[in-house]
């Protein structure tokens with residue numbers, strides 16, 4: 001009887017996970033293992049940590065959930081600490097493994113790790129890699145990823161017309177694992193990471209794991225019946241249901257995009273099919289687009305001049321950057337969003353576009369600092385989605401137009417009653433909504449009347465943002 005190691009990475013699920021499904025089908029005994037690798041945390045790029053408290057907590061919960069799902073099927077999740085290329089060959093020897101099954105991902109660090117593991121394993125251990133992170137399988141793309149278009153719309157149209165989404169794969173019913181020390185899922189303290197703050201203003205409690213991810217989909221799509229209005233609400237800022245909030249579960253692989261797509265199709269069959277229901281699939285195509293762009297361009301996505309080699313002079317002003325990161329710029333819409341991110345690990349898509357544009361367009365600060373900060377803070381950080389969207393916003397990625405967001409008019413449009421800003425900046429909640437987004441216009445007398453002193457209760461703006469937009473708008 002053969003034995004297969006199953007190395008879990010960003011695929012912490014059993015439903016629609018061909019890696020474990022194929023391993024169970026091929027081997028009598030499987031050894032599901034997660035390696036807590038020190039290189040996934042600690043100091044990353046540009047002074048930010050690679051892994052902040054929100055995502056660390058989410059991953060811990062995801063591992064606990066995966067372990068209990070495996071135990072329900074008679075198996076176990078083995079957790080080991082160390083470098084994957086050391087841990088996995090040792091384990092392979094200990095259990096006499098014939099095969100190693102694992103997820104493969106497009107990003108450079110992940111690929112490097114995979115190659116090192118393969119090199120460190122004895123030659124008689126066959127390595128089986130499975131592509132499980134996207135809606136469309138890489139092998140089903142009409143054009144090989146090396147030569148796909150760099151622009152979203154033509155790429156999307158070709159894929160929609162010429163490719164099909166594969167059927168999700170069922171979770172294994174029974175899993176046979178050997179008797180070994182299961183190993184502890186390390187606490188955050190053991191990883192030297194602080195506990196994340198808890199804040200009741202957060203849009204959702206983001207509990208990690210496949211069970212919590214499925215529960216979120218059940219609540220959002222089925223019980224709340226929100227999919228029928230998804231496109232109309234997705235630019236919202238407050239509350240659980242203006243968008244799907246599934247990104248964190250997709251990023252850790254607790255949910256598969258194909259399974260989610262299947263839920264959308266079922267909803268369309270059983271309830272309603274309209275532009276809004278399609279739009280969730282459209283957004284999943286954006287996600288796929290960045291994944292395949294990463295396959296194509298690799299490490300170029302992390303360079304200053306990006307995949308298009310755009311020469312721009314970026315400011316390297318640490319003090320200004322810190323004000324942005326801390327939500328202390330004095331521009332309420334930016335600060336409210338950054339404070340939400342810092343407290344909860346989440347920010348709406350509208351918010352992300354605006355704070356990113358503020359950093360790169362209004363302040364002209366190195367876009368990679370912003371991307372690295374998001375990498376640390378986001379509960380749903382995904383290497384391709386994050387660096388791809390940042391590069392896009394900075395004008396060095398998949399968009400050749402140099403578009404900036406005017407955060408003041410965006411705030412007045414999307415937060416016209418200032419409810420969002422006043423939620424995250426309670427020091428401004430005495431202001432009439434129409435005064436809230438530009439508090440620098442208040443006279444001393446008005447400040448006294450509304451109970452806010454600029455420079456004391458809330459910062460004065462770090463730049464003359466109205467003049468800056470006049471300049472950018474030409």
Ligand SMILES: Cc1cc2nc3c(=O)[nH]c(=O)nc-3n(C[C@H](O)[C@H](O)[C@H](O)COP(=O)(O)OP(=O)(O)OC[C@H]3O[C@@H](n4cnc5c(N)ncnc54)[C@H](O)[C@@H]3O)c2cc1C
Pocket residue numbers: 234243244245246247248250251280283284286287288290347348349350352353356374378380381382383385386387389390393
């Ligand atoms: C500067 C910046 C950084 C970002 N960083 C990340 C990141 O690290 N991880 C991440 O998952 N998304 C990222 N996004 C994309 C998007 O903002 C989030 O996916 C979305 O806000 C998550 O909320 P949701 O799950 O409710 O999304 P929904 O609006 O409900 O969308 C459904 C799903 O589609 C995908 N999706 C939607 N928009 C995009 C997009 N523009 N690019 C890629 N996928 C998308 C996500 O998987 C999302 O969960 C970033 C966007 C910007 C502008």
